[in-house]
Amino acid sequence: MYEQEQIKPYGEGEKAQQVELMFDNIAPTYDQLNHRLSWNIDRGWRRKAIQWLAPYRPQTLLDIATGTGDFAILAAEMLHPKSIVGADISEGMMEIGRQKVAQKGLSEVIQFQKEDCLALSYPDNSFDAVTAAFGIRNFAELEKGLSEMYRVLKNGGHLSIVELTTPPKFPMKQLFRLYSHTILPIYGNLISKDKSAYKYLTATIEAFPQGEKMVEILKKTGFAQAQFQRMTFGICTHYMATK
Secondary structure: OOHHHHOOOOOOOOHHHHHHHHHHHHHHHHHHHHHHHOOOHHHHHHHHHHHHHHHHOOOEEEEEOOOOOHHHHHHHHHHOOOEEEEEEOOHHHHHHHHHHHHHOOOOOOEEEEEOOOOOOOOOOOOEEEEEEEOOHHHOOOHHHHHHHHHHHEEEEEEEEEEEEOOOOOOOHHHHHHHHHHOHHHHHHHHHHOOHHHHHHHHHHHHHOOOOHHHHHHHHHOOOEEEEEEEEHHHOEEEEEEEO
């Protein structure tokens, strides 16, 4: 069991149910907080992860832990695929995503479906690419979730993940810790009224396997050519792999 798997938003109970409740609770303010707390740098992180996929021209994509659909929307605009499925456990987050997709005229391309990311309903070898942005650290069983992503990916298909991480070097490591333990939870509580949620999100960033460790886990779950690239001094990391 990996350390972040043991961290829960609200204490006792099943992690998956608590994560679903947490994201339903913070859904109305999630986009506002996400962009403000990252100074809108998160948009650039997503863009780089999608640019990596561009040469492979994927036509069918699965966006795991899609949330309010920011990654799926940007992928649709940049890659012009035939279809994207945004899968998430939180209906509250996806409902906001559906509204955003409709406003952009992308409803025929992007569909949202409630899914248990540890037991996806899709057949083997269903998608050209599988993506995830800032979501896999919430998995109750990381290897099981990654194995499901591997299963539904077509042979030769590509995995592109962006995840928040802790910078490895001074002084950004110390500055990020100060920021994540003070400003992030305080501001998160003021806007979302859910203090536990942003304490949980900070804790999972620090506990999640990072860099080389994450690459080894990807290889363990079957992926080939697994690699990573740190972005913005290591605040975010892009993981890439192939089936």
